[in-house]
Amino acid sequence: MGKIIGIDLGTTNSAMAVMEGGEPTIITNSEGGRTTPSIVAESKSGERLVGQAAKRQGVINYENTIFSVKRLIGRSFDDPEVQRDIKLVPYKIVKSGNHTKVKMGEKEYSPEEVSASILGKLKADAEAFLGEKVTEAVITVPAYFNDSQRQATKDAGKIAGLEVKRIINEPTAAALAYGLDKKKDEKIAVYDLGGGTFDVSILELGDGVFEVKSTNGDTHLGGDDFDQHIIEWLIEEFKKDQGVDLSKDTAALQRLKEEAEKTKIELSSSKETEINIPFITADQTGPKHLNIKITRAKLEDLVGELVKKTIEPCEKALKDAGLKASDINEIILVGGMTRMPKVQEVVKEFFGKEPLKGVNPDEVVAIGAAIQGGVLGGEVKDVLLLDVTPLSLGIETLGSVSTKLIERNTTVPTSKTEVFSTAADNQTSVEIHVLQGEREFATDNKTLGRFILDGIPPAPRGIPQVEVTFDIDANGILNVSAKDKASGKEQKITISGSSALSDDEVEKMRQEAEKHADEDKKKKETVETKNMADSLIYTTEKTLKDAGDKVKEEDKKDVETKLEELKRIKDGDDMEAIKKSYQELSEAVQKVGAAMYEEASKSEGDDKKDDKKDDEPVEGEVVDEDKKDEKKKK
Amino acid sequence: MDKKNDLNYIKKTKNKPNLKKDELTEVKNLLLRVRADFDNYRKRTQKEKELFGEYLNTDLILRIIPILDNFKLAIKHLPNELKDNDWVKGVWQIEKQLEQVLIDEGLSEIQSSGAKFDTDLHEAVEEVTSGTPPGIITEEVMKGYKLKNKIIRHAKVKVSKGEKENG
Numbered sequence: 001m002g003k004i005i006g007i008d009l010g011t012t013n014s015a016m017a018v019m020e021g022g023e024p025t026i027i028t029n030s031e032g033g034r035t036t037p038s039i040v041a042e043s044k045s046g047e048r049l050v051g052q053a054a055k056r057q058g059v060i061n062y063e064n065t066i067f068s069v070k071r072l073i074g075r076s077f078d079d080p081e082v083q084r085d086i087k088l089v090p091y092k093i094v095k096s097g098n099h100t101k102v103k104m105g106e107k108e109y110s111p112e113e114v115s116a117s118i119l120g121k122l123k124a125d126a127e128a129f130l131g132e133k134v135t136e137a138v139i140t141v142p143a144y145f146n147d148s149q150r151q152a153t154k155d156a157g158k159i160a161g162l163e164v165k166r167i168i169n170e171p172t173a174a175a176l177a178y179g180l181d182k183k184k185d186e187k188i189a190v191y192d193l194g195g196g197t198f199d200v201s202i203l204e205l206g207d208g209v210f211e212v213k214s215t216n217g218d219t220h221l222g223g224d225d226f227d228q229h230i231i232e233w234l235i236e237e238f239k240k241d242q243g244v245d246l247s248k249d250t251a252a253l254q255r256l257k258e259e260a261e262k263t264k265i266e267l268s269s270s271k272e273t274e275i276n277i278p279f280i281t282a283d284q285t286g287p288k289h290l291n292i293k294i295t296r297a298k299l300e301d302l303v304g305e306l307v308k309k310t311i312e313p314c315e316k317a318l319k320d321a322g323l324k325a326s327d328i329n330e331i332i333l334v335g336g337m338t339r340m341p342k343v344q345e346v347v348k349e350f351f352g353k354e355p356l357k358g359v360n361p362d363e364v365v366a367i368g369a370a371i372q373g374g375v376l377g378g379e380v381k382d383v384l385l386l387d388v389t390p391l392s393l394g395i396e397t398l399g400s401v402s403t404k405l406i407e408r409n410t411t412v413p414t415s416k417t418e419v420f421s422t423a424a425d426n427q428t429s430v431e432i433h434v435l436q437g438e439r440e441f442a443t444d445n446k447t448l449g450r451f452i453l454d455g456i457p458p459a460p461r462g463i464p465q466v467e468v469t470f471d472i473d474a475n476g477i478l479n480v481s482a483k484d485k486a487s488g489k490e491q492k493i494t495i496s497g498s499s500a501l502s503d504d505e506v507e508k509m510r511q512e513a514e515k516h517a518d519e520d521k522k523k524k525e526t527v528e529t530k531n532m533a534d535s536l537i538y539t540t541e542k543t544l545k546d547a548g549d550k551v552k553e554e555d556k557k558d559v560e561t562k563l564e565e566l567k568r569i570k571d572g573d574d575m576e577a578i579k580k581s582y583q584e585l586s587e588a589v590q591k592v593g594a595a596m597y598e599e600a601s602k603s604e605g606d607d608k609k610d611d612k613k614d615d616e617p618v619e620g621e622v623v624d625e626d627k628k629d630e631k632k633k634k
Numbered sequence: 635m636d637k638k639n640d641l642n643y644i645k646k647t648k649n650k651p652n653l654k655k656d657e658l659t660e661v662k663n664l665l666l667r668v669r670a671d672f673d674n675y676r677k678r679t680q681k682e683k684e685l686f687g688e689y690l691n692t693d694l695i696l697r698i699i700p701i702l703d704n705f706k707l708a709i710k711h712l713p714n715e716l717k718d719n720d721w722v723k724g725v726w727q728i729e730k731q732l733e734q735v736l737i738d739e740g741l742s743e744i745q746s747s748g749a750k751f752d753t754d755l756h757e758a759v760e761e762v763t764s765g766t767p768p769g770i771i772t773e774e775v776m777k778g779y780k781l782k783n784k785i786i787r788h789a790k791v792k793v794s795k796g797e798k799e800n801g
Binding site: 020021043044057250251253278287378 | 660663668671672674675677678704707708710711713751753754756757758759760761769775776788790792793795
């Protein structure tokens with residue numbers, strides 16, 4: 001059985017998603033876009049174009065470029081909305097019996113056929129994306145769509161070769177995307193401000209079923225109006241400043257349009273931005289540049305009336321549902337324009353509650369449709385809810401650093417193996433100190449357990465290989481094992497309830513980590529630098545010993561001086577000095593290594609020694625507390 | 635007969651996991667599906683990764699292109715009396731330098747002026763009356779660019795609708 005895809009067939013743009021491994025994923029179109037313009041055209045050469053390609057030629061082929069066909073679907077010719085659109089759109093809307101048709105090229109098409117072209121492209125792109133045939137879909141429609149509009153949408157799917165498993169309401173899809181069906185008896189407001197339309201719906205959830213209590217909106221209000229307001233203001237400002245009217249200059253308008261869109265987005269995250277368009281135009285006096293600073297406050301002033309226009313429909317919708325703003329439990333934002341802080345603020349003010357965020361407002365409807373598709377296809381089941389580890393898990397290594405093996409938010413079941421080594425020569429045991437938490441140092445994290453692996457054959461430090469494995473099963477039970485590869489000796493520990501921390505505890509630990517991130521990082525760097533210095537001192541001494549008299553006396557002297565210098569300063573606090581000294585010694589000892597290599601290039605044995613010289617310090621050597629003390633005594 | 639005391643029954647139930655048959659089939663199907671999903675996901679991610687590597691710089695280049703455009707505009711508007719000025723020549727050279735960096739990254743211009751309008755390459759911003767045949771681009775309003783084989787910005791163009799107004 002193939003996949004059931006979810007399609008948000010929008011007035012301006014469409015999007016689609018599918019369940020994959022139990023999670024909804026947006027399907028990108030063949031051009032790589034996450035949304036596709038709901039535009040169909042017959043080009044002058046008679047070719048059928050859909051999406052971006054149709055949009056790009058709209059200006060020169062407006063009679064044959066059909067957009068916003070969703071406003072017409074399932075409506076009779078006499079419908080006031082159709083009559084209104086006839087005056088607004090540049091393509092021809094004609095009467096065909098009692099039905100509405102649009103003219104494209106030589107022929108007339110029903111809105112279903114035009115929508116089918118859009119769905120057909122989406123289907124083909126989904127097949128390319130998924131690498132399999134797609135024959136079934138869930139399609140969303142506005143909550144106010146009547147039976148005839150729903151049927152027509154279903155027919156459009158059929159024409160496109162899709163079996164429409166279900167038609168669901170857009171606000172319901174949005175609620176599904178936020179998992180609200182899992183809650184009980186809630187009242188939900190869905191505020192949908194898209195590219196060209198505004199819808200508000202009041203839903204009531206009971207027994208996992210959504211009922212649309214009321215809807216309202218403005219079929220001709222959206223993001224495009226916002227852009228237009230910004231462009232008009234820029235033209236006005238420029239006229240005031242430079243005395244030139246840009247409104248007739250196509251090239252200038254294009255650049256203004258791009259900047260207006262960019263500005264709108266930029267001012268969603270920053271308080272002020274500069275619109276900078278050099279050489280926007282020229283007159284007898286020479287080239288002219290546009291350079292205008294705009295604050296978020298100014299933008300909000302410019303589009304304030306548009307945002308305000310959404311309030312009345314909200315009031316009406318509430319009234320029709322017989323509810324007060326305070327009765328609403330959840331508010332969902334849909335449509336790209338709801339990213340604007342001003343819009344969020346107005347919504348919050350009206351309903352007296354923070355709206356839900358987290359799902360991309362351009363994609364939330366398609367995602368909800370995909371979830372519905374997953375339920376219908378039997379793919380979405382509660383049994384397979386995957387869990388994640390709330391905090392990172394790791395072990396303590398040299399310098400009491402907490403070395404993470406499993407990062408937080410990893411989906412379980414999972415397992416991870418890493419090889420560690422000893423920190424001192426002839427160290428025969430290592431302690432595995434199992435830690436949980438985000439902090440860089442062992443002492444700041446929570447100890448889950450500890451054990452000792454002994455019986456490691458004596459060897460120089462860094463040589464023994466201790467394989468440490470972390471394994472978390474689906475129930476959150478953590479098994480940690482350590483195995484010495486040489487002797488085959490193994491020790492393990494089982495820790496149950498490693499994720500049994502309460503949400504509060506997890507959150508507290510996470511916040512602590514965030515708070516201390518900088519100082520921890522610095523401290524860790526210090527430890528790492530010292531570890532590196534230690535390691536280099538060790539290998540240098542070994543190299544010198546191995547080299548014996550194969551090294552020129554002067555080279556040896558040089559290394560020895562630098563070695564002493566590093567030894568002298570390595571426990572100090574001047575990191576820069578340690579790093580510099582480390583670098584110098586490293587270079588000097590490399591010279592010695594190279595000389596040795598030349599000398600003994602015929603003998604194989606020395607190759608190995610040479611390799612060792614390059615040996616980077618092992619990142620996470622397991623510390624044995626006793627050995628560490630021993631080393632200090634040395 | 636009391637099933638609880640039927641030895642055979644107990645033996646049978648003991649050896650069988652406590653799952654109904656259709657439940658088992660369901661879980662099996664689910665497992666297969668998740669595995670298939672994962673496999674497809676892996677393949678797609680691999681493909682995306684390759685593409686990502688190749689087009690890693692796209693976003694950055696898209697932000698640099700307007701600067702190049704503006705440089706070109708500046709030079710287009712260069713007053714005649716300044717054309718031989720050495721300082722101006724230096725700035726000119728900087729423009730060439732910037733352009734060369736982008737070319738080395740695989741950027742190339744889309745040819746527009748005088749070409750036939752093509753939705754794959756161009757975006758029409760206006761239709762104009764002109765002596766050139768209908769459907770031919772009369773003016774490029776904004777340059778279009780390709781990065782290697784991918785169009786990263788369509789050229790914005792004015793297109794001829796022929797000599798006479800036919801609206």
